[in-house]
Amino acid sequence: xxxxxxxxxHEVTEMGQEVTLRCKPISGHDYLFWYxxxxxxxxELLIYFNNNVPIDDSGMPEDRFSAKMPNASFSTLKxxxxxxxxxxxxxxxxxxxxxxxxxxxxxxxxxxxxx
Amino acid sequence: GDSVTQMEGPVTLSExxxxxxxxxxxxxxxxxxxWYVQYPGEGLQLLLKATKADDxxxxxxxxxxxxxxxxxxxxxxxxxxxxxxxxxxxxxxxxxxxxxxxxxxxxxxx
Numbered sequence: 063x064x065x066x067x068x069x070x071x072h073e074v075t076e077m078g079q080e081v082t083l084r085c086k087p088i089s090g091h092d093y094l095f096w097y098x099x100x101x102x103x104x105x106e107l108l109i110y111f112n113n114n115v116p117i118d119d120s121g122m123p124e125d126r127f128s129a130k131m132p133n134a135s136f137s138t139l140k141x142x143x144x145x146x147x148x149x150x151x152x153x154x155x156x157x158x159x160x161x162x163x164x165x166x167x168x169x170x171x172x173x174x175x176x177x
Numbered sequence: 178g179d180s181v182t183q184m185e186g187p188v189t190l191s192e193x194x195x196x197x198x199x200x201x202x203x204x205x206x207x208x209x210x211x212w213y214v215q216y217p218g219e220g221l222q223l224l225l226k227a228t229k230a231d232d233x234x235x236x237x238x239x240x241x242x243x244x245x246x247x248x249x250x251x252x253x254x255x256x257x258x259x260x261x262x263x264x265x266x267x268x269x270x271x272x273x274x275x276x277x278x279x280x281x282x283x284x285x286x287x
Contacts, residue, residue, distance in 0.1 A: 066220070095274070104279030105221075105266065118274065153220055160273045165211075168220030 068154050068169035076177050080142040083172045085154030086135055091167070093160055096129055096139050097153040099171070105153075111137065112160075144176045179204040179271040183278035186264075190257055190285050198252040198281045200241075200267035208269040210234075210243055210250040215264045215280070224252075224265070257285045 067086040075081055087094045095110040109119040114131045122129070126145070131137040141148055151173050155166040184199040202210065209228045213221040225234030230245035239254045250267060262285045267278040 093273075105277040107274055107276075110274060112273075155220070165223035165226070166213075166221070166275060168222070170218070170220050 066154055066156055066167050066169035068152075068172050070172060071170065072173045072175075074175045074177065075144055077145055078143045079176075080140065081144045081148075081174060081176075083139040083152050083154075083174070085137045085139070085169060087137070087154070087156030088167055089135065091156035091158050093157045094131060094137050095155040095157075095166065096137070097155065099151040099153060100149075108139070141174075144174075146176045149174055149176050179208065179269060179276050181267050181269055181276055181278035183265075183267050183281050186280075186282035188281060188283045190283070192259055192285055192287050193256045194285075196252070196254040196257045196261075196283065198265055198267075198283070200250045200252065200278060202248050202250065202267070202269050204248075204269055204271060207245075208271060210241070211268040211270075211275065212239070212241055212250070212252050213266040213268060213277070215266065217263070221266060257283070259285045259287055261285050 069084045093112055096108040097105050099105045108121045109129045111131045129139045151171045153168050153171045155168045157164045157166050180203045182201050211226045212224040214224045215221045225236040227234040227243035230243050233242045241250050241252045264280045264282045266280045268275045
């Protein structure tokens with residue numbers, strides 16, 4: 063298996079633009095997680111899905127952020143409009159059952175820079 | 178809520194030195210505990226885990242013991258290598274998700 067695949071690896075955009083990050087989880091994994099990593103706040107869970115259904119989105123910072131999982135092999139995280147404070151590395155991760163006792167498989171991340 | 182506290186970095190060591198990275202946690206119930214490692218430009222990878230009190234997780238020469246009495250899960254390695262330079266994250270399981278610490282950067286020089 064190719065692992066968790068994220069695209070793009072790097073994204074540079076201007077404030078106010080829409081940004082869409084993409085993730086393909088490992089086939090057969092029931093759980094998908096979106097994390098954001100910054101120097102100030104470390105690794106924060108934004109939202110996670112179970113069988114394509116959003117379970118907990120309490121970490122989504124505000125209404126500008128939205129996430130979807132239209133099928134078991136694809137998820138998107140959208141920021142509209144983007145702001146400079148959204149600059150961070152965004153990671154997608156998947157797991158076979160759930161986080162408890164089961165390891166997460168992380169993608170390589172998307173480095174987002176909002177100018 | 179549940180949380181993890183790690184020692185601030187960076188931790189700077191010479192090759193073959195002994196490593197300890199402290200991690201303490203606050204949790205309701207009895208979570209599983211994890212150490213993840215992030216090499217430059219990559220996503221996090223599971224390094225080791227422990228699922229109950231007094232369990233010891235180990236991998237690649239790294240060890241950590243689940244201490245319920247001190248709510249700790251300190252990471253240790255007897256002799257670090259330059260290739261161990263990375264960011265190390267302590268984490269616990271909480272209601273179907275992982276809660277991560279802020280990470281500790283380790284720099285090992287030859």
